[in-house]
Amino acid sequence: MNIKTIASSPYNDQKPGTSGLRKKVTIFQQRHYLANFVQSIFNSLDDCQGKCLVLGGDGRYYNREAIQIIIKIAAANGFHELIIGQGGLLSTPAASHLIRKNKAYGGLILSASHNPGGATEDFGIKYNISNGGPAPEKYTEDFFKHSLEISEYKIAEINDIDLDKLADFEIEGLKIRVIDPVTDYAQLMASIFDFDLLKQSISSNYITLCFDAMHAITGPYAKRILEEMLGAPVGTVINGEPLEDFGGGHPDPNLVHAKELAQLMFNDNAPVFAAASDGDGDRNMILGANIFVTPSDSLAIMVANSHYIPSFAKGINGVARSMPTSQAVDRVAAAYNLPCFETPTGWKFFGNLLDADKITICGEESFGSGSNHVREKDGLWAVLFWLNLIAKKRQSVIEIVHEHWQRFGRDIYSRHDYEAVDSNVANEIFKHLRQLLPTLKEKIFGDYAVDYADEFSYQDPIDNSISDQQGIRIGFKNGSRIVFRLSGTGTVGATLRIYLEKFVKDSSSHQQKPQQALAELIKLAEKFSEIKQRTGLLEPTVIT
Numbered sequence: 444m445n446i447k448t449i450a451s452s453p454y455n456d457q458k459p460g461t462s463g464l465r466k467k468v469t470i471f472q473q474r475h476y477l478a479n480f481v482q483s484i485f486n487s488l489d490d491c492q493g494k495c496l497v498l499g500g501d502g503r504y505y506n507r508e509a510i511q512i513i514i515k516i517a518a519a520n521g522f523h524e525l526i527i528g529q530g531g532l533l534s535t536p537a538a539s540h541l542i543r544k545n546k547a548y549g550g551l552i553l554s555a556s557h558n559p560g561g562a563t564e565d566f567g568i569k570y571n572i573s574n575g576g577p578a579p580e581k582y583t584e585d586f587f588k589h590s591l592e593i594s595e596y597k598i599a600e601i602n603d604i605d606l607d608k609l610a611d612f613e614i615e616g617l618k619i620r621v622i623d624p625v626t627d628y629a630q631l632m633a634s635i636f637d638f639d640l641l642k643q644s645i646s647s648n649y650i651t652l653c654f655d656a657m658h659a660i661t662g663p664y665a666k667r668i669l670e671e672m673l674g675a676p677v678g679t680v681i682n683g684e685p686l687e688d689f690g691g692g693h694p695d696p697n698l699v700h701a702k703e704l705a706q707l708m709f710n711d712n713a714p715v716f717a718a719a720s721d722g723d724g725d726r727n728m729i730l731g732a733n734i735f736v737t738p739s740d741s742l743a744i745m746v747a748n749s750h751y752i753p754s755f756a757k758g759i760n761g762v763a764r765s766m767p768t769s770q771a772v773d774r775v776a777a778a779y780n781l782p783c784f785e786t787p788t789g790w791k792f793f794g795n796l797l798d799a800d801k802i803t804i805c806g807e808e809s810f811g812s813g814s815n816h817v818r819e820k821d822g823l824w825a826v827l828f829w830l831n832l833i834a835k836k837r838q839s840v841i842e843i844v845h846e847h848w849q850r851f852g853r854d855i856y857s858r859h860d861y862e863a864v865d866s867n868v869a870n871e872i873f874k875h876l877r878q879l880l881p882t883l884k885e886k887i888f889g890d891y892a893v894d895y896a897d898e899f900s901y902q903d904p905i906d907n908s909i910s911d912q913q914g915i916r917i918g919f920k921n922g923s924r925i926v927f928r929l930s931g932t933g934t935v936g937a938t939l940r941i942y943l944e945k946f947v948k949d950s951s952s953h954q955q956k957p958q959q960a961l962a963e964l965i966k967l968a969e970k971f972s973e974i975k976q977r978t979g980l981l982e983p984t985v986i987t
């Protein structure tokens with residue numbers, strides 16, 4: 444194989460965020476930009492000689508071009524085998540599974556997840572390690588370091604490969620397998636859930652459903668699993684064709700961006716169940732007739748009912764949630780005597796706990812949940828979990844949720860995002876909050892007496908690594924919390940997130956509307972952070 448060495452010089456902005464490197468497509472299209480980053484990853488890893496790499500993405504604009512470039516750089520760096528999803532497609536959880544199943548060295552996943560796609564929108568790339576999970580911080584810091592020092596990259600002089608034909612072939616000693624992106628993942632799902640019961644429940648119309656793939660990666664997965672394997676009527680999956688620009692939409696499954704689905708579910712003719720997933724298939728939004736299940740509640744409910752799912756029937760080891768996720772799951776863990784871990788935002792922090800069998804199920808408030816079956820959050824897994832629960836418990840979504848609140852109380856929850864804020868203003872807001880923290884101790888604001896006010900720092904219980912500055916927390920004696928964080932996935936300016944949570948034990952107050960129930964906390968959040976005042980924004984950009 445002929446290998447060329449191309450001289451290059453560093454870009455200074457290739458620092459991976461919460462989930463890989465995300466930038467505008469136009470940034471990735473700069474000369475040698477993608478090649479530099481990929482070479483930096485390979486330089487940082489131990490020897491790539493003779494190793495296997497999984498490769499695929501969510502199909503967004505620039506996916507195909509990027510894959511062809513990466514194939515050539517991987518070949519030049521000595522990889523011996525490449526496993527690529529047909530059409531260049533792989534959902535994030537499916538890629539994680541393929542890495543594990545094939546004992547690959549790692550994988551490159553091309554996606555900017557829930558960010559919009561298209562020529563002027565976002566692209567992203569993420570490296571996953573051999574456990575199938577996102578590279579932990581010690582890796583991503585090293586990728587960045589290498590990217591600042593890069594002076595050349597290696598590229599093989601081979602032709603573009605045909606990504607559309609399923610095939611196994613060899614190019615001068617390099618094995619390439621273009622595989623069906625869905626088959627292995629679908630088999631994995633069938634091994635976790637009770638597919639016979641689901642088939643019966645769907646064919647008897649006990650469960651009627653709608654799944655919105657938002658023109659992103661889960662279309663082919665959901666069609667195969669829900670329609671072909673489980674027998675749901677054709678048309679159950681809407682927006683099922685992956686498009687390079689996601690049909691102009693924002694592939695973020697929440698009530699704002701999956702509006703069509705929300706309207707369907709708050710209607711007299713609503714089906715029993717509806718769900719949506721994001722750009723790369725790792726998020727989920729769960730809806731029942733006349734109810735939206737917050738992701739934090741969904742996590743708690745899944746844990747509380749996990750024994751109904753065949754693969755968890757023998758029990759689970761423990762649970763984890765990201766820090767800003769509501770404490771609903773903590774209540775379940777306490778009742779079931781399960782260890783419960785609080786990690787920083789981002790799936791990479793669950794990897795060690797899952798590998799060490801400390802936890803079995805984990806999740807985030809940002810529409811993400813998953814288990815030890817892969818090392819990523821998994822949108823369709825959560826959907827199948829809920830369908831399995833409905834079928835087994837013979838209860839509707841609303842009944843399951845209300846029963847849960849009756850038993851454990853309700854953590855009323857909302858997140859307010861302020862997007863595209865000037866980065867200097869955002870940094871000033873955090874500086875101001877840090878200064879405020881020591882003055883808040885023991886202060887009382889109406890019904891809210893401050894219990895603690897700090898900046899979250901995490902020490903990984905397995906490798907003892909420390910991650911500082913993971914969000915500012917103000918906890919109150921009544922269990923309520925306000926958390927402030929800066930997003931690590933945006934591509935324009937800074938995104939400020941405020942997470943609001945109020946615990947209500949008494950079931951007579953469970954039916955409150957979140958924004959009303961949280962009104963006092965929303966006011967306090969502004970009083971502490973001065974976000975509206977300092978940014979000039981009158982309202983959050985997105986409320987979920």
Ligand code: VG1
Pocket residue numbers: 461462555556557721723725726765788789790807808809811929930931932933940
């Ligand atoms: C957001 C979410 C976080 C999630 C991350 C990746 O990060 O808050 O919980 O893990 O996106 O999700 P941030 O830093 O913007 O708050 V996704 O579906 O990329 O893959």
Ligand code: CO
Pocket residue numbers: 535556557721722723724725726
């Ligand atoms: Co995602």
